[in-house]
Amino acid sequence: MAALTENALIEYRKTGRVAIPVKGGVEIFKGAHVNVRAGYAVPAADTAGDEYAGFAEEPADNTDGSDGDMTVLVNTTDELLCTGVGFAQTDVGQDVFIEDDATVALAAGVTNLVKVGQITEFKSTTEVWVDQRRARLFVVAQEVADPAAATSTNNTAATAVPGALTSTDGTAAAAVPGALTSTDGTAAAAAADLAALAAEAEKIGDDVRDVHAAMLLAQAETEKIGDDVRAIHAADLLAQAEAEKIGDDVRALRTTLAAVVTALKAQGVLIDP
Numbered sequence: 001m002a003a004l005t006e007n008a009l010i011e012y013r014k015t016g017r018v019a020i021p022v023k024g025g026v027e028i029f030k031g032a033h034v035n036v037r038a039g040y041a042v043p044a045a046d047t048a049g050d051e052y053a054g055f056a057e058e059p060a061d062n063t064d065g066s067d068g069d070m071t072v073l074v075n076t077t078d079e080l081l082c083t084g085v086g087f088a089q090t091d092v093g094q095d096v097f098i099e100d101d102a103t104v105a106l107a108a109g110v111t112n113l114v115k116v117g118q119i120t121e122f123k124s125t126t127e128v129w130v131d132q133r134r135a136r137l138f139v140v141a142q143e144v145a146d147p148a149a150a151t152s153t154n155n156t157a158a159t160a161v162p163g164a165l166t167s168t169d170g171t172a173a174a175a176v177p178g179a180l181t182s183t184d185g186t187a188a189a190a191a192a193d194l195a196a197l198a199a200e201a202e203k204i205g206d207d208v209r210d211v212h213a214a215m216l217l218a219q220a221e222t223e224k225i226g227d228d229v230r231a232i233h234a235a236d237l238l239a240q241a242e243a244e245k246i247g248d249d250v251r252a253l254r255t256t257l258a259a260v261v262t263a264l265k266a267q268g269v270l271i272d273p
Contacts, residue, residue: 016077020053021068022060028072030059032101035114041072043101048112052098054132055080079120082130084109089122096130104130118202134202 022028023040033044034053041053041060053074060072082096082104096104098114107113118134265271 016075017057018054018074018076019071020074022062022065022070022072024062024066024069027061027063028056028059029101030056032056033098033104033116034072034074034101035098040067041074044098044114045100046098046110046112046114050098050112050114052114052116052132077133079129079131081123082116082128083126084128085126087119087122087125087128091128092119092122094119095134096128104128134205 020034020036020041021039023037023042026042028034028041028043032055034041034056035044035047035050036042036053037047037050042050044050044052054076055074057073057075060070062070083102084096084099084104084106086106086109091106094106095118096116097107097110097112098116099105099110104116115134117130117132119128120131121129123129
């Protein structure tokens with residue numbers, strides 16, 4: 001394809017919801033956590049090699065079908081209220097992982113670390129709010145930092161992330177440091193660099209959320225001020241109406257007084273000086 005020489009129309013779609021082909025022989029219930037396994041949606045489970053996709057916004061029964069015979073609509077970005085056991089207020093900021101398609105757990109409660117996201121709010125010992133967007137960065141970091149966890153043909157980082165690992169000899173040691181500018185040219189240092197980058201990205205995310213919360217607070221305060229201004233305006237209109245009513249009363253009084261004066265003059269009671 002050649003570079004553009006004039007304006008062009010680009011197809012795009014909003015993120016947050018995606019239709020994923022369903023694995024044959026499985027049924028996904030509405031509200032279930034969903035994993036992706038070899039490119040197909042399955043009910044979430046603590047299974048090695050799976051990646052968390054989101055939660056199902058609709059049911060999909062492909063029990064009698066083959067791979068990809070139908071799709072399931074998956075929400076990939078909204079915060080969700082997750083169910084588990086043993087949660088505490090001190091778990092806010094901790095990662096949670098898939099136990100099954102209805103349950104999440106802290107790292108100590110699972111085996112394969114299929115990450116759902118990060119706890120943003122503690123509700124009870126059995127319910128926590130989770131930001132599932134935090135799962136995406138973890139997957140990328142895990143693939144580079146932990147080659148054994150990467151999904152590839154030979155279980156190496158070089159084949160697991162071929163697009164990201166461009167090197168002269170096709171090895172992770174050569175490719176990762178070049179991409180991440182590690183301090184000593186080793187895969188271990190490169191992974192450490194990526195882990196530091198991931199931590200910084202999470203910190204930036206926290207800052208963005210703080211700014212967003214402040215903006216919402218400012219918006220609420222602005223709306224409150226707007227309500228006060230509207231109340232003052234309403235009071236002003238009421239006072240104006242009252243003043244007009246008083247004016248009408250004064251004018252009526254003047255008319256009555258003039259009529260009385262005229263009557264008194266006619267009777268000779270009141271004489272003009």
